[in-house]
Amino acid sequence: MQDPKNNSAVCDAAASDQESIPVVTLNDQRLIAQLAKAEVLLAETSEALLRARADAENTRRRSQDDLTKAKKFAIESFAEAMVPVKDSLEMALMLDWPSFEALREGVEITLKQLNSAFERHGLLEITPVRGEKIDPEKHQAVALIPTNDQESNTVVSVLQKGYMLADRLLRPAIVTAAQASPH
Structure with a gap:
């Protein structure tokens, strides 16, 4: 049990x-x-x-x-537009020009090619005119000229054209500015 x-x-x-x-x-x-x-x-x-x-x-x-690649080839199109201008200038130097008028005509044609290339690529001239108000965004006044016939801070003369690429200033126009004479 x-x-x-x-x-x-x-x-x-x-x-x-x-x-x-x-x-x-x-x-x-x-x-x-x-x-x-x-x-x-x-x-x-x-x-x-x-x-x-x-x-x-x-x-x-x-x-x-x-x-x-974009940085490397950014100016490719502009460079292609400049090649004919360079070709024209080289041709001008190789030729015996019969007259000053022929040389002038060749230079004018080359300048037209250059202006056309600038225009196609958005490179615009800044060409101020006498009496135009100075724009510090586009003009650089390098001298003040006392004057009785012009308003102060206006363009008296253009020493060098300026240039813009699209909306960006590449170089301001170099100008002389009016300084109103005290009466």
Whole structure:
């Protein structure tokens, strides 16, 4: 016969074995399924992030290459327009001009080519006229000329034309300005 104390020990041992075996409930199965879905989503998101970073880096690199090329070839069109002007000037130096008038005509034709190239590329002259108000954005007055017949701070004479490229000042027009004499 069995000792009742022994029987109790066997039951206790069986009970402790059951406690160590994890019991999975329905709620636990749902959590495990949600965790699996979250892990899949995390993997997909991580992959998408890596692709987005690679795309951004490729875009940055392409933009940098485009910028480098744009800087390198920015004046290509203008240079192409200048070549015929240079050709005309070189031809003029190689020819024996029969007269001053022929030389003048050649220079005028070359100047027309140059003006046409400037115009095509947005290089505009700043040519102030006598009496025009001085514009500090476009003119540089290098001398004041006392005068009774002109308003102060107006152009008396143009020493050198100025130039603008689109809306940017390349060189101001160099002028002398009127200074009204005290009466």
